[in-house]
Amino acid sequence: xxxxxxxxxxxxxxxxxxxxxxxxxxxxxxxxxxxxxxxxxxxxxxxxxxxxxxxxxxxxxxxxxxxxxxxxxxxxxxxxxxxxxxxxxxxxxxxxxxxxxxxxxxxxxxxxxxxxxxxxxxxxxxxxxxxxxxxxxxxxxxxxxxxxxxxxxxxxxxx
Amino acid sequence: xxxxxxxxxxxxxxxxxxxxxxxxxxxxxxxxxxxxxxxxxxxxxxxxxxxxxxxxxxxxxxxxxxxxxxxxxxxxxxxxxxxxxxxxxxxxxxxxxxxxxxxxxxxxxxxxxxxxxxxxxxxxxxxxxxxxxxxxxxxxxxxxxxxxxxxxxxxxxxxxxxxxxxxxxxxxxxxxxxxxxxxxxxxxxxxxxxxxxxxxxxxxxxxxxxxxxxxxxxxxxxxxxxxxxxxxxxxxxxxxxxxxxxxxxxxxxxxxxxxxxxxxxxxxxxxxxxxxxxxxxxxxxxxxxxxxxxxxxxxxxxxxxxxxxxxxxxxxxxxxxxxxxxxxxxxxxxxxxxxxxxxxxxxxxxxxxxxxxxxxxxxxxxxxxxxxxxxxxxxxxxxxxxxxxxxxxxxxxxxxxxxxxxxxxxxxxxxxxxxxxxxxxxxxxxxxxxxxxxxxxxxxxxxxxxxxxxxxxxxxxxxxxxxxxxxxxxxxxxxxxxx
Numbered sequence: 163x164x165x166x167x168x169x170x171x172x173x174x175x176x177x178x179x180x181x182x183x184x185x186x187x188x189x190x191x192x193x194x195x196x197x198x199x200x201x202x203x204x205x206x207x208x209x210x211x212x213x214x215x216x217x218x219x220x221x222x223x224x225x226x227x228x229x230x231x232x233x234x235x236x237x238x239x240x241x242x243x244x245x246x247x248x249x250x251x252x253x254x255x256x257x258x259x260x261x262x263x264x265x266x267x268x269x270x271x272x273x274x275x276x277x278x279x280x281x282x283x284x285x286x287x288x289x290x291x292x293x294x295x296x297x298x299x300x301x302x303x304x305x306x307x308x309x310x311x312x313x314x315x316x317x318x319x320x321x
Numbered sequence: 322x323x324x325x326x327x328x329x330x331x332x333x334x335x336x337x338x339x340x341x342x343x344x345x346x347x348x349x350x351x352x353x354x355x356x357x358x359x360x361x362x363x364x365x366x367x368x369x370x371x372x373x374x375x376x377x378x379x380x381x382x383x384x385x386x387x388x389x390x391x392x393x394x395x396x397x398x399x400x401x402x403x404x405x406x407x408x409x410x411x412x413x414x415x416x417x418x419x420x421x422x423x424x425x426x427x428x429x430x431x432x433x434x435x436x437x438x439x440x441x442x443x444x445x446x447x448x449x450x451x452x453x454x455x456x457x458x459x460x461x462x463x464x465x466x467x468x469x470x471x472x473x474x475x476x477x478x479x480x481x482x483x484x485x486x487x488x489x490x491x492x493x494x495x496x497x498x499x500x501x502x503x504x505x506x507x508x509x510x511x512x513x514x515x516x517x518x519x520x521x522x523x524x525x526x527x528x529x530x531x532x533x534x535x536x537x538x539x540x541x542x543x544x545x546x547x548x549x550x551x552x553x554x555x556x557x558x559x560x561x562x563x564x565x566x567x568x569x570x571x572x573x574x575x576x577x578x579x580x581x582x583x584x585x586x587x588x589x590x591x592x593x594x595x596x597x598x599x600x601x602x603x604x605x606x607x608x609x610x611x612x613x614x615x616x617x618x619x620x621x622x623x624x625x626x627x628x629x630x631x632x633x634x635x636x637x638x639x640x641x642x643x644x645x646x647x648x649x650x651x652x653x654x655x656x657x658x659x660x661x662x663x664x665x666x667x668x669x670x671x672x673x674x675x676x677x678x679x680x681x682x683x684x685x686x687x688x689x690x691x692x693x694x695x696x697x698x699x700x701x702x703x704x705x706x707x708x709x710x711x712x713x714x715x716x717x718x719x720x721x722x723x724x725x726x727x728x729x730x731x732x733x734x735x736x737x738x739x740x741x742x743x744x745x746x747x748x749x750x751x752x753x754x755x756x757x758x759x760x761x762x763x764x765x766x767x768x769x770x771x772x773x774x775x776x777x778x779x780x781x782x783x784x785x786x787x788x789x790x791x792x793x794x795x796x797x798x799x800x801x802x803x804x
Contacts, residue, residue, distance in 0.1 A: 245797040252752070259750040262797045290620055291747035291768040291775025318797075 167241035167248040175298035179231035187223040194219040240296045264318040265289045269311045271304045325392040331433045332456035337384030395468040402452045421590035483573035497635035498558030500606040565634045595619045597769040598741035599652040611638045618771035652740045658719030665782035666715045673711030677703045720780045729778045739778045749792045763788040
């Protein structure tokens with residue numbers, strides 16, 4: 163296997179991930195607050211227990227919003243070579259995936275409502291075994307990547 | 322090529338019965354409710370019977386009408402199916418999109434000697450339509466097959482009819498059932514059955530029955546467990562007999578044909594070109610006797626596209642090479658497998674014992690203190706067998722890349738060996754977690770297409786360098802570099 167992939171995702175991805183992380187943590191935080199309140203009102207548990215619960219969730223949220231997006235962005239790399247797409251990602255479990263262009267059936271770009279605000283898009287390409295994606299590229303670069311994959315896939319078919 | 326054809330008249334019956342089946346769920350509840358709430362008076366029973374008759378007549382009428390409306394034809398280069406009583410539909414499938422023509426003989430079709438024909442399309446697209454004809458007699462099936470496949474296979478003079486590769490004997494069938502290892506599944510079915518009984522009979526009855534049968538709980542356990550196991554085992558044998566009676570594998574050119582089933586006779590076609598991987602599975606009860614079963618992963622195949630299909634249900638392990646050489650030669654390799662490095666043994670044992678370690682260290686004291694039960698103290702005794710299982714998983718794991726085919730052996734309860742040609746791999750991946758990084762180990766994963774999704778060939782904890790080399794060697798460029 164050659165050296166790791168070279169291209170990075172768009173840096174705006176970090177902010178986007180912070181926002182989605184915060185949105186994901188919100189219900190948990192609310193739940194923890196209610197649980198703590200419930201403990202105070204009806205349980206005979208001490209105040210300490212409720213505070214600890216909320217604190218734990220706040221720390222978790224801090225990690226998810228503050229630390230994880232940056233680490234994730236630093237790890238995420240991709241490269242579209244002439245014969246395969248190379249992906250690297252993951253914080254604890256670092257995965258490297260190689261998908262031969264000859265196996266790619268079709269490729270799209272997609273954009274969620276939050277991504278649209280940031281001008282980011284996700285490239286999704288499908289093999290017979292399922293989809294793979296390169297998330298959070300700036301929209302013009304994503305379109306370029308999509309067209310390049312489609313073009314190279316066609317060339318592979320002609321070979 | 323041919324004109325519009327109707328189904329066999331049994332199609333009316335099939336249509337009527339399937340309509341009844343659809344309606345019945347909506348009718349049973351009000352019917353039973355009526356009987357129960359109003360009591361079994363002459364009036365309610367008459368009303369009930371009248372309802373049944375009306376429904377049956379309507380279903381029969383619907384069966385007839387839909388039979389009359391259903392016609393099929395092979396014209397030019399496409400198969401056309403017209404359906405629908407009120408809402409007419411016409412479906413056209415180009416013949417070169419047809420992947421296989423399968424037949425199923427259900428319990429209704431069987432006494433009349435007719436078949437349900439399923440036309441499966443290639444392309445793996447969900448939007449691609451499949452067509453099903455509910456009743457055709459043997460001649461009609463053969464004519465249709467000839468018309469459809471005739472366009473695909475041009476060298477018709479070479480067609481000799483399929484040659485039978487292997488047939489499952491009655492003895493093998495019973496052995497397959499007895500060693501199927503489906504006991505767990507059967508056991509859960511039994512458990513549901515017991516629960517049903519428990520709900521159905523008054524509580525008192527069950528307790529009294531239990532009390533007369535066994536005076537104390539030890540007796541209950543000693544009697545119920547073996548009886549339950551025996552019943553589950555018999556159920557597993559029964560299931561195997563239902564599914565695999567008369568299992569016959571034959572091959573003609575590039576197509577494999579499978580016939581099987583006791584009550585419902587199924588005939589399936591597997592084009593060799595669509596087989597992505599073969600898995601040899603030596604179940605826990607089979608490995609000691611040197612037996613195994615074979616499955617194929619095939620892409621976008623059949624109605625139940627999500628699952629892989631049984632290629633042969635029971636086979637001596639040492640005949641597999643010979644068998645595959647005639648059935649699916651592309652997959653007939655038996656290389657010597659490379660073992661994992663010794664340092665991965667620790668990870669295998671840890672993975673197997675992890676859960677029990679947690680239970681032993683955390684749950685055992687907790688169960689003593691909180692639940693006042695000594696049950697948690699059993700956990701440490703489970704660590705030893707779990708560790709032994711981990712060691713087995715390590716010992717059985719192995720891999721090889723030979724003649725462009727990837728072979729991976731692993732254990733998940735039973736020992737499995739998967740074979741996939743390089744050109745069938747959809748993607749390769751190497752994953753490392755922090756512990757693996759410290760030990761210079763990695764997990765290798767290759768995906769093949771299976772059904773509508775994918776299925777993975779995974780090697781856990783092989784040398785990190787070897788994993789990277791393997792991923793590179795399986796790449797598109799490597800082929801040319803070596804040549």
